[in-house]
Amino acid sequence: MSDLTYDVVICGGGNKALMLAMYLTKFAGMKCGIFERRHEIGGGLATEEIAAPGFRGNTHANIMLPWYWTPLYRDFPEFWDYGAMIDQYKCSDGAIFLDSEKCLAIYSQKVDPLQEKSAEQIARFSEKDADTWLKLWKITNTPEYQRVLFDDLMNPAEWKSQQEFMDRQMRVFSVIQEAGIDPIPYMNVSPLEAVRMMFESEELQYTVLRFFPSSAMNVRDNTKGMLLLGMANMLPQISFARGGTHMVAHACHQWLTKNGCEFHINKTVTKVLHDGKRASGIELHDGTTVNAKKLVVTAGLSAMQLLEVVGRDVFGPEICRKVDALSFNNIGNIMWYTYALHEAPQYTAESFNPDIHETFWLGLTRSSDLEHLARECDEATKGKMPSLQEFNPVVWCHSLVDPSYAPPGKHVAQHEMQGPSATSLTDDEWLRLKDQHAADMIEFWSKFAPNMTQDNIIGIDTNSPYDIRRMSNLAPHGNFAGIDKSASQDGPNRPTPELANHRTPIDNLYCTGGYWHVGGEASSAQAYNCYKIIATDLKLDNQPWQMAGKDDPDSLIEQQRLLVDRVRSSFPVKS
Structure with missing residues (x-):
């Protein structure tokens, strides 16, 4: 390979790189070349035939939310038809409590758009909480709240200091207060404290709180309590990718290939070529150079890798010091196992609510005691596995809703639970x-679903932080979020304040990926926000958010509404 030249050279082929390339191709008219170290593109959008032949599991991202790709559904109408389809279970979230053999199911937005069925189940534990749940759902689905939500998700940090964004924040603050909720007490408390303030039943408290660790947040973090409203709004929206998350990567690849983007796999970028002022291309591990006429973007590298391929001297001691001090080992190191099964788990709690059988993010816990979940977070921060008594896994079974995940008549289930970082144990200790953990998990799971025994299991894939290191931007710790989501490295500080707006000290060198806001999930936010910065810096005309009828955030709110309607009509719930 020699004499390759592109308008834009993109380092990395993960989902952020793919989605950014789509915008650069269509709206900036630039020819993109993508260079990926691994043999496959997509990054965390990964689905493999694992556990046993014919059984497919997602090896990284599993949760998809309707807001994830709203800009793409708006700006690339063929995206859904190319395979980027999401769906929802009957129940999107829930928990089973072993000590009482009761359960709490949160019904999905697909089947319960007004959340009345969810409220009925919550009322079995607390009538007051049922009323609060309906109130929260109404508040968080107002245009005022949704505008602020999309403002935060789909804009670079520096834009949010503009007056129009601040005005919308003040308006939603008033909407919350007018509904009878004072948001001020939630601003400096932990999620653990916030759920206790908001709800009276431990069952609902636990069910809502359990999603914080799945979002790479410690339930004891005193900066995260205000996120409770958003978390409550999120639970009914939890979705999954039809056919596997890698289908989304295929959809991006199909569009990009059709529109002239070129891909180079098994190509490690070792250096960004520049003269200190302008980037001119990249150098690969074999010494090959690739020319960039306009831009170089690192869209699959960690903050540490960015410093190394560009040169630490370019960033200066202050940025280097902050990057070197990033925290990785708090929350986000998870055991991600896949089970090939003869039959789907059958829960004794189905006698309390039969619908718990078809629940996506289903928490299994010995009791609703919140300290039980907090102690698991404590162990995770120490790089330890919790004891069997402190297990708080979530489990799901995609084949109940999408038969493509397993052979006919069989099922595939997965579970997620916190564990040590990859660097906390030796190789032998990890093995x-x-x-x-597989043996412990089967023992634990069978207490809730008696058929989850060795006789029901065909095979197990044991995916862990030790294995997640295969993605070099997540090495050496194996944290799925890349870095912690503590306040010092979240939002406008992610990964550092100087890098949060996707620029580098080199004028035409930009950066994005899971180390940037919103975090390590599979959304388009990091790509979309990076493109907004590039389009602004280059003074590009005719950008989608500037077009009539496509202005942010209202057009994104409308896209999400249309998407949920599409999910409901494309994959109707069986009676």
Whole structure:
């Protein structure tokens, strides 16, 4: 390979790189070349035939939310038809409490758009909480709240200081207060404290709180309590990718290939070429150079890799010091196992609510005691596995809703639970722990679903932080979020304040990925926000958010509404 030249050279082929390339191709008219170290593109949008032949599992991202790709559904109408389809279970979230053999199911937005069915289940534990749930759902679905939500998700940090954004924040503050909720007490408390303030039943408290660790947030973090409203709004929206999350990567690849983007796999970028002022291309591991006429973007590298391929001297001691001090080991190191099964789990709690059988993000816990979940977070921060008594896994079974995940008549289930970072144990210790956790998990799961025994299991894939290191931007710790989502490295500080707006000290060198806001999820936010910065810096005309009828955030709110309607009509719930 020699004499390659592109308008834009993109380092990395993960989902952020793919989605950014789509915008650069269509709206900036630039020819893109993508260079990926691994043998496959997509990054965390990964689905493999694992556990046993014919059984497919997602090896990284599983949760998809309707807001994830709203800009793409608006700006690339063929995206859904190319395979980027999401769906929802009957129940999107829930929990089973072993000590009482009761359960709480949160019904999905697909089947319960007004959340009345969810409220009925919550009322079995607390009538007051049922009323509060309906109130929260109404508040968080007002245009005022949704505008502020999309303002935060789909804009670079520096834009949010503009007066129009601040005015919308003040308006939603008033909407919350007018509904009878004072948001001020939630601003400096932990999620653990916030759920206790908002709800009276431990069952609902636990069910809502359990999603914080799944979002790479510690339930004891005193900066995250205000996120409770958003979390409550999120639970009914939890979705999954039809056919596997890698289908979304295929949809991006299909569009990009059709529109002239070129891909180079098994190509490690070792250096960004520049003269200190302007980037001119990249150098690969074999010494090959690739020319960039307009831009170089690192869209799959960690903040640490960015410093190394560009040169630490370019960033200066202050940025280097902050990057070197980033925290990785708090929350986000998870055991991500896949089970090939003869039959789907059958829960004793189905006698309390039969619909719990078809629940996506289903928490299994010995009791609703919130300290039980907090102690699991404590162990995770120490780089340890919790004891079997402190297990708080979530489990799901995609084949109940999408038969493409398993052979006919069979099922595939997965589970997620916090564990140590990859660097907390030796290789030998990890190999022993992976097997031990499989045995422990089967023992634990069978207490809730008696058919979850060795006789029902065909095979197990033991995916862990030790294995997640295969993605070099997540090495060496194996944290799925890349870095912690503590306040010092979240939002406008992610990964550092100087890098949060996707620029580098080199004028035409930009950066994005899971180390940037919103975080390590599979959304288009990091790509969309990076493109907004590039389009602004280059003074590009005719950008989608500037077009009539497509202005943000209202057009994104409308896209999300249309998407949920599409999910409901494309994949109707069986009676």
